[in-house]
Amino acid sequence: MRSLPRALRLAAIAAGVAALLLGVSLAQDIMLDPRVFEIGNELRCPTCVAESVGESNASIAREMRQIIQEQLDEGRTRAEILAFFQDRYGDWILLSPPRRGVLLLVWLLPVAAVLVAGGGLVMLVRRWRAAAEEGVAPVAAEDLARVRAALSGADTEPSASDEAAPHAPAPRP
Amino acid sequence: MKRVAVVVAIVGGLTALFLFGLLRGAPDRNVPSNLLNRQVPNFDLPVYERYLAAFGPRLDLADHAGRPLVINFWASWCGPCYTEAPHLEAAQRRYGDEVLFIGIQTQERDARAAGRAFIERFDFTFPNVIDDDSRVSIAYGLFGVPETFFVRADGTLAYKHVGPVDTAVLTERVEALLP
Numbered sequence: 001m002r003s004l005p006r007a008l009r010l011a012a013i014a015a016g017v018a019a020l021l022l023g024v025s026l027a028q029d030i031m032l033d034p035r036v037f038e039i040g041n042e043l044r045c046p047t048c049v050a051e052s053v054g055e056s057n058a059s060i061a062r063e064m065r066q067i068i069q070e071q072l073d074e075g076r077t078r079a080e081i082l083a084f085f086q087d088r089y090g091d092w093i094l095l096s097p098p099r100r101g102v103l104l105l106v107w108l109l110p111v112a113a114v115l116v117a118g119g120g121l122v123m124l125v126r127r128w129r130a131a132a133e134e135g136v137a138p139v140a141a142e143d144l145a146r147v148r149a150a151l152s153g154a155d156t157e158p159s160a161s162d163e164a165a166p167h168a169p170a171p172r173p
Numbered sequence: 174m175k176r177v178a179v180v181v182a183i184v185g186g187l188t189a190l191f192l193f194g195l196l197r198g199a200p201d202r203n204v205p206s207n208l209l210n211r212q213v214p215n216f217d218l219p220v221y222e223r224y225l226a227a228f229g230p231r232l233d234l235a236d237h238a239g240r241p242l243v244i245n246f247w248a249s250w251c252g253p254c255y256t257e258a259p260h261l262e263a264a265q266r267r268y269g270d271e272v273l274f275i276g277i278q279t280q281e282r283d284a285r286a287a288g289r290a291f292i293e294r295f296d297f298t299f300p301n302v303i304d305d306d307s308r309v310s311i312a313y314g315l316f317g318v319p320e321t322f323f324v325r326a327d328g329t330l331a332y333k334h335v336g337p338v339d340t341a342v343l344t345e346r347v348e349a350l351l352p
Contacts, residue, residue: 046316047280060280060315063307088314090207 218302241350242324249287257337274299
């Protein structure tokens with residue numbers, strides 16, 4: 001029974017320390033210029049998967065936000081700050097790849113895909129409309145006569161030729 | 174029949190794309206360093222107590238200009254760093270007279286005790302320094318730990334290895350740095 005309060009005390013201390021650390025971390029971010037996050041959102045967090053420097057809570061991302069803040073304080077522009085990180089990490093660090101060289105394909109391929117798909121759709125719609133406008137093909141007079149004969153024959157008693165037909169009912173025993 | 178073939182081709186292509194995305198694993202971090210064949214950034218960092226006698230309280234890279242370097246970034250929480258550590262120490266003992274090995278503890282703040290334990294565990298005889306705010310790792314364009322930079326005597330980067338190094342990689346890359 002005596003160990004329970006002690007365990008609770010330890011848990012409370014641990015929770016307090018965790019809250020303090022979280023508070024310090026949040027306070028650091030609150031003190032940052034909103035432009036830090038705008039620029040950070042254009043940079044890929046080096047140690048995270050699919051997170052920006054603006055969003056990540058990794059220690060390296062927090063330090064990169066601090067560097068951005070310092071550079072803004074020194075009067076550097078957004079382009080200069082992005083270039084600073086690009087110089088160290090290469091194009092990889094930019095979440096929007098630059099529009100040049102092979103990376104231009106990243107921008108052009110989706111546009112090309114939309115154009116090809118749109119073109120295909122237009123062609124398909126045209127074909128459907130042309131088929132609809134053509135209407136029903138005229139029926140040959142001979143075929144029409146056979147259908148009429150068959151229809152009129154269905155209302156009458158089966159003929160001898162009908163009895164010989166394979167689908168005629170079997171005679172009663 | 175032709176229409177069926179088109180549908181099969183489209184569905185097959187999309188399925189192949191889906192499976193590729195599903196099975197390709199984690200994104201490849203082995204991105205070539207942007208510092209390749211360029212001067213590596215200088216740093217001036219505090220040294221672990223064990224190396225005070227030989228290097229003083231801080232290690233300034235500029236003081237070691239003209240020597241080939243092997244700069245290894247590590248952290249005490251990093252599993253692969255434990256795998257590569259014995260290989261690094263073995264390479265230091267073999268090439269330490271010609272090449273300066275430097276360990277940089279990074280991406281963990283105020284973790285002196287853990288850093289000290291890591292160094293003692295592998296009995297590192299090469300200097301290890303502390304990059305508390307990860308500024309040096311950012312200057313070197315580090316994606317994670319461990320990463321090892323092989324620097325020529327003229328201060329330009331010859332090669333960066335992502336992930337744990339082994340004796341074969343160290344031998345090949347260090348030999349290439351020697352005259």
